[in-house]
Amino acid sequence: MSITQNTKIRRITESTLVIGADISKKVHVARACDVRGIELGSPLTFKNERRGFRGLKKWVRTLMLKHSCDNVVFGVEPTGHYWINLAQFLRREGIRVVVVNPFHVKKTKELEDNSPTKNDRKDARVISLLVKDGRYSEPNIPEDIYADLRVGMNERDRLSVDLKRVQARIHNWLERYFPEFTEVFKDWEGKAALVCLHKFPCPADVEQMTALDIVCEWRQGGISRGVGLSKANFLKEMAEQSIGLTEGLKMAHRELEILLGQYDLYQKQLDQLLSEVEQLLSEIPGAQNMLSVPGVGLVTVAGFLAEVGELTRYDNPRQIQKLAGLNLKENSSGEHKGQTTITKRGRPRLRSLLFRCVIPLLAKNTEFRLQHEYYTQRTENPLKKMQSAIALSCRLIRVLFALGRKEVSYDPVKMLGPVHLERTQNVA
Structure with a gap:
């Protein structure tokens, strides 16, 4: 290119x-x-x-x-x-x-x-x-395996959006019919909570059961630890004190049944899709090397390659930086020097993917955290936290590009670069 x-x-x-x-x-x-x-x-x-x-x-x-x-x-x-x-x-x-x-x-x-x-x-x-x-x-029209990867990741994003929408609707249902449910189960997507939603979702359903019956349902659902009689009694207590709606329960059960069916379907489809994406990645040279970066997972590498395509098409990682809209622009005239920002002209999905990956890396990856500290605390031209995150998104592009092109594993020393040299000199 x-x-x-x-x-x-x-x-x-x-x-x-x-x-x-x-x-x-x-x-x-x-x-x-x-x-x-x-x-x-x-x-x-x-x-x-x-x-x-x-x-x-x-x-x-x-x-x-x-x-x-x-x-x-x-x-x-x-x-x-x-x-x-x-x-x-x-x-x-x-x-x-x-x-x-x-x-x-x-x-x-x-x-x-x-x-x-x-x-x-x-x-x-x-x-x-x-x-x-x-x-x-x-x-940037992908071909062969990269075309399959892009279609797969696009579908994964759509399924994720659909799943979040269903999750929000289930949460809405709970707030209407059993608002105390989340006091018993902090996460309604846990195994025990899902058994309750499938078997006895409304307070009236819980009141008709004994604590032992509830525990038996959990055991039949394959949950052998973490929940017992005390949790069952607490659930019954919350059901008795519930302020949830009591009218229209017949259709409320039907509504939740439909929502849970969609939830289970989307979860299953996402698992199957990610399994196929993982198989595609195993056939791409350098993909496993890119996964060697601590904190970078399957979704990030697959999404990166789906948007970028074959890395051999690029001569320099700056081309990918421009493709993501992370290249800089400046508004200056005469003596006026405007603010320098990123252009945001490129593939927004790639830009979002990189940024969403970098934020956890600042906490989980030692090298990225040290680089972030260096950028934000250096004496000359210190960056704001958001500016540093953008700069590290560009750094992540260079790291993934090098690992994928050269098919080498992640090297923390090379990642730190001048930061490592400066710290080494200070220690000496």
């Missing part, structure tokens, strides 16, 4: 056919130009189907033959997910696909005709001109 504007511009030569396409749900519009921006041929409107793709291919080959072009750069504005199928078709036909930033299209469309008018034909023309000027980026 290129990280320089000049390299992108050099790829557009005199023999390059530049095509820009405006993508929609059903009908796309494509327009072509040469390296100077001169439009070639007439615009093409084609449907988002196999026949339309074949018509596009024929149109492209005709233009290449007519204008003596030996290569094509096909630029698209990544509109939702509708462009991915077209990109796959073009890549299989040997046509290079690049993407332009929708924000750039919006800002530069008035340069075409000095008008704020927006339509598909105009957007396709603007996209082709942006590509011609090197204002594009290479799409």
